[in-house]
Every structure is written in structure tokens, then in C-alpha cells.
Amino acid sequence: MTMERHAEIADRLEAYVLDQLPALERREVEEHLQACAACAKDVHELRAVLAGVAASVPPVAPPAALRERVLAAVSAEPQEPLRRERRVGIVQQPRRPLSGMMPLAAAAVLLLAIGVVALRLDQTRRDLAGEVGRVQTLNVELQEQLKRFSGQTDLALSILTAGDMREIPLGGRESAAGTAARAYWSPARGLLVVADRLPAPPPGRIYQVWIIEGGQPVSAGLLGDEPGNRGMLIVTPPRPGTGGDVTVAVTDEPPGGLPAPSGTIHLAGSI
């Protein structure tokens, strides 16, 4: 509400209480009264003054017949139901929310605010609970991964330091022609394959590692895709090695791998 607006309305309050305003202006005043406690108070006092003006007129004793007429009329008339809205027939008076409703409105706003804060806190609590859950899961995963890496590192070290370990250079073929790869094979402890600059396998295929002893290929597992096209596999022996001639080969196979090689050989080396 601007001060100009207030002044403009305040200027018309006398005309308002005297019912001298056209309907549109009357509504403007009534709207203003909902929001302006000062004007609402003025109107209340002006009405009290006018009630006094009305009551200042000397009373006139009504004829007895009028009493009977009034009571007869009332006996035939139903009452209107209790409503919450503006009264019909009473010269309209503004509701004064600022004086009467203020504590209620303030309480409602406060309750709403508390409710909003409580909701937010609850949401935050649930968010945090969810976050804690996710962190815990991630932590478990990391622990397992760490354990796995740690175990693999241990395994890799044990393979590399094994007395029966033999190093097998793996030659690249086809698309992997430029790949530098090596296998470290210990019949007692396991196999370590490291491939550098290994191209991605053909679409819909994965790399599978084979250990071939005595002409019998046995799957050693899948060559993990590592960032930087580095493939690595560290496994315990798929079956106890004989210590004899061995070939390590990498083929592309369908996802999940197969019991026996079927695809193209990309890397292979024998010793």
C-alpha cells in the first residue's frame, strides 16, 4: 500500500460510512480496510458516531397494532442459516483482520514456518541418512576393492617373485599389432598378464585369456579394461600347471567368456 493510496482512501472514509460512494469506490475502500488498521479503526469510530447520531433522534412510541404486525410477520418468516461470509442486509461493515485476526494470522504464519522448517529438517535428516547409507555402501565397496587390489598386488608380487615364474612376451596381432604385452606365468602361484596400449575389443566382445598346456586351452579369466587401454589380469592358476611348455593367448569372445576359445587371437606367446 502506498501512502498516496492510503491518503486517497482516508479522504473518502466519511463518504463511505455515510453510504455516499458508488459501488466501485465502496469496494476499493473495503479492500483497503482489510489491509489498513488505521483506516479500519477510523471507520469503526465513525460508525459509532453515526450510531449516536441515529440514537439522538427522539424515539416515537409505536402504535400497538405495529407490534402485532411485526410479530405476525416474524412468525411466518424463516431464519437464514449461519454463514461465515459477509452478512446480507446489514449495512456493510468492513472486517478488520488486522485488529482481530492478527494474533491468529501471526500464529498461523509461525506454525507454517515451523512446519516448513520441520519438513526441511526432516528432509535434511532423511537426505543425510541416505547419504550416510550411500557412503557406507561405497566404503564397503572400496574396502572390498582395496582388499581385492591388495590381494591382487600380493598375488602379483608372489607371481613375479616365484621361483618357477617364466616371462612370456605376447605378440600382438590384428588390431593389437602395436600392443606391448607380457605374461608372467608361475605354475605354482598363477598368471599375471599386462597389456599396454591394447585397443578396445570389437563391438559386443570382450578379451578372454587362455592358458594352453598340452594343447588344452583353459580359461584364465577376462582381461579387465583399464583406463589408458591397459589390460591386466592377475589370477591364481586355473589348474595346477605342469611346468612344461605353455602358450598364453588372448582372444575376443562374447561377454562373460566361453569355456573354449572361439574368436580371433589378438595376443599370443609361448614358452
Place this chain on the structure above:
Amino acid sequence: MAVDRTRYSHLHAASETSVRQADADLLRRLARGDRDAVAELYDRHAGRVLGLALRIVRDSSDAEDVVQEVFSQAWRTAPNYEASRGTVAGWLLMMARSRAIDRVRARQARRDAGVEPDPETIPSTAVPVPEQIIANQQAARVRGAMAGLPVEQRTALELAYFEGLTQSEIAERLQIPLGTVKTRIRAALAFLRRSVRS
């Protein structure tokens, strides 16, 4: 017609507060659908309602119609009456003024259309009720203050309140500028307001 003094006698010594309290109790009974309460309300206020109606419409038949309409309306709307809006007497008188002015305007419209002769003076059947029945001290203060108003202010206020004229109608009637009408009415109401407060 003889004035039934006993009917109003209970108001003689009543304080303003107890009168208002009794009115509020009456309205609650009315709101609950107690038709007997209408008779009591009538006995307490019909004199003032009729006095005001007569002051405005200046015709006893029309004024009595207004009284009947006011008490019918009071009965009808009692369930939705709010005590915080003012006194019961103020409520009844506001309804009376509004209805009476409507009648005056309707009559004026018929007269303008040439179907009704000009009004007579107040009929002689009107019998003033003794002053002492007015227990409303505020009304007494306002009445006293009205007498103290400069005549041009009182005239402007009376034309607005009792004749229901708009500001421009008053300006025309009194042959004064519109701004002067506003100023006079505002001054009159401010004066009465101060007198009611003190």
C-alpha cells in the same frame, strides 16, 4: 395514543453496559430461533427505530413499514449477527436508516415520474416518547454535541445522514462547492467523534 411507560420503565436506571449486555443476550436467543426474543427486542428498540424512520421518511405509514422490515430483517439475519460490529441498537438503527432512505429514494423516483404527490408534513399521530427512556449515554453525548455544531456543518451532516444525499446532491441543494460539502461533513464528524471520546 397513550404511551406505555411501563414497557420502557426497565430502562430507566439501566447503565449503558447492562443495556448492551441485555441486548447481546437477546440477540443470542434470537439467533437460536427463539421467536419470543423478537417481542422483547421490539419492546426495547421499536421506539427509537420508529423515531429514526419517521425522521427520515416523514410519513407514519412508511415509517411503520420500515419498523416491520427492520425487525423482520433482524430476526432473519440474527444467526449471522456479530457483536463485535457494534451495539444491537446501532445495528437496528443502521438497518432502519438504510431501509428508510431506500423508501425516500423510491418515493422520489415515483414523484419525479409524476405518480405521487409531494409529501405532507409529519403526521400528528406521532407521539414522542419521554426523553428519560434513552439509556444510551453515547447517544445523549452525540445529541448534545449535535446541538453544539455550527449550523452549516450540522445541515450538511443531516442531509447526508437523514436524507441519504450524496455529496454532489448536497452541494446542489445548498448551492455550495463540492469541496465545501466534504469539508463540512468531515469537520462535523470529527467534532462529534471528539465529543463521544471525551
